[in-house]
Amino acid sequence: MSRRLFMVSAIVIVLSLLITACGGSNSSGGNATGSGSSGDKKTLNVALWDENAKDFLDKTIAIYKKDHPNVDVKVTYTPWADYWTKLKTSLAGKSGPDVFWMNGPNFYAYSSAGLIKDLQPLIDKDSLDTSLYTPALVDLYTYNHDLYGIPYFLDSIGLYYNKEIFDKAGVKYPDDTWTWDTVTENAMKLTDKNNGVYGFIAPAANQNGYYNFIYQAGGYVINPDKTNSGFDSPEALSAFEWMDAFMKNGYSPNQQQQLETEPRQLFGSGKAAMFPGISVNSPELYKMLGDKLGVAPLPAGKQKAAIVHGLSWTINNNTKNEQEAWDLVKVLTGQEGNKNLADSGFSIPAYKGTEEGWLKSIPSLNLQVFVDALTYGVPYPVSEKTAEWQAVETKEIQDAFLGKIPFADALKTTATEMNNILAGEKNN
Template sequence: MKKFITGSLLLLVVTFLAACSTSTGGQRESLDIALWDERADDAVQASIEAFKQEHPDVEVNVTYTPFADYWTRLMTSLGGGSGPDVFWMNGPNFYQYATQDLIENLDSYIEADSSFSKESYFPAVVDLYSLDNNLYAAPYFVDSIGLFYNKTLFDEAGIDYPDETWTWEDIERVGEELTDPSNGVYGYMAHVARSQPGYYNMIHQAGGYIISDDKTTSGFDTPEAKEAFTFLQALIDKGISPSIQNQIETEPKQLFLSNRVAMLPEISVHVTEFQAELGDTFGVAPLPKGKEEASIVHGIGWAMNEKTDDKDLAWELIKYLSNEDGNRVIAETGFSIPAIQSLSDVFKDYLPSVDLQVFIDAQETGVAYPVSKRTAEWQDIETKEIQSAFLGQQTIDEALEKIGAGMDAILEEEQNE
């Protein structure tokens, strides 16, 4: 770890520490929460109000930090023995925090509390935040990937909307029909700069995998991964999709919201935002199939600072955030699919004009977001080499070979740690 911190980073860290410091003694009178998405504020505040009815003397402070800065601030504060009491955890960072004893093992609290049952939640998100069968983050909401589409562009071209029968061939065929270079309209967004809504899904749809089930082998240097990336490259070469340079320069979602992309694979948490922008023009369908159906499934959990002063009180707050009422509120606000399976219909009914069942169905046939102890390290290699290939600096085969070798080396080191 570097001994010196730049001025801007120091300011960010000091701000985070000030907002999320733990008390150093005496009776606990406040709890600090940290997360990154202010769109969840209504749901979070509703759970806090319910918690304060039982704990009126406890002040709960919420800090929202942009995702780009969130993990740096969180790691710095927790590593220094401070930080928020309760905070959002995601899959790519989970193993690092759990194995470095930065977050509390929740199983002892769960075993002593009959009101919390792991079986109530979608298994994928419980597995995502479990280590050695112990849960380290209480499931809050889940997400999956669907095909967002612009009804107006389909209507103008006289083309039927996508449905559950679609395959990769339909992406290429219809995408070509919808592409209109004279008006700067692309038929489809072939994500090569974003993994979760893009190529992760397509590798699995080709019959491959990102990481083996035993977390020892990369799936990038395989025929299935090559098939997926070759298909994405063909869509770009034919002008059906923006190039990676376009995707880096202009966010794919902005291209879609400005009616310049007809079809966009995207994460369920963006549904309300897109529907608010596009209204009845906006539609959602299942991801088109390759050899198999596949949609990457992820979710967010509430973790507890291992060094929080009052762990029982922090657990009480986590329960209010992740229990049935907390999950119901996250569904009623339309933010995302509640992690409690029985509340799926609450989310589905939030926007009758959009087929939200697509994302619920994906929980049954979806593929868990790929993680290992050092996810961030091999994802850095992955991003660098894929961007290099699609910028024309090397072939796809060369890039995938480098990712596979680099990832396998990291996974081997993980096994020996």
């Protein structure tokens, strides 16, 4: 055989082997765990922090696996204290979970850093109807006009009350006609200083406390463009002065008492008649108070307002299994996935019309109050550097409630520092 013929034969053999090796491939691309053939398993790593979600999450993943038998879904539950550090470190190193829980305060930092995937192209490709989700959460998880997280479940704020304390004082239960003035008037009647019972807890906290009252007063925490703080407005000052008056008059536990004992515990132990609380507190408070527990809409100031927060499912921007991850997110946040969530009583599903199971989870409690609050809900205020300006906010406002500095000074400092932080954000 000539040298030339030998070389041609060798090339033919090599090409034949390559064709054989590649034959039958039905790869969809991006397979991080196998060769990509139809018989190979792919693995999706899912991360969240609350093991109470396990049962309904497993049910929903089982639905996904019916259409994705070759995808192995591994769920890791990391305690809250370690979740964010572990997540950010892994994502920054271009590894980490494929699909994971995201909350409002961290969203902008992750989206602006390119750590989570812009889902808008996938949404547009599949014509996913995002109007089916609570608008406040769609707003919360939108960055540069694109949706980066599909809403999953939410929290809103209502006014919990102790029926027994109201009955003893001969005061009618709160309803949707109550205002700030009604709360002030009745808190005085419901307070029993001799027995250490407060008429109202004015929470020195943001989500279930002063954020709501700032918006009810007609103000804002951060403007829609996320370029300016509203803490130094007259409306914000009026909200804090209204809260502070309860503490000064002895109708509410003061800041020091709230630091020593969690306000939710004070209310749950029968030491307060009214407590603005988060919807997710319902099972715990019902366990403590039973049928003595009632809930009403959050009383209005100049207007109705209630902070709405909730979680979304997001996708690692560096996932090698984009389509599989996206398909999983659609199932998790779809109608059936949300019904599984609602039926567990875990929280209010973000998918409109699937909340019936949650509403029935505590029959004696009018949980519809929290769903109705979504009609006047305000998205939890966030920006790229939420953690930085909230650190300033917390210190200044806590000092003001402790009487160390006037509220006007605390709010001015908070606004000034917050505006400086906002000016340095990437999205501005």
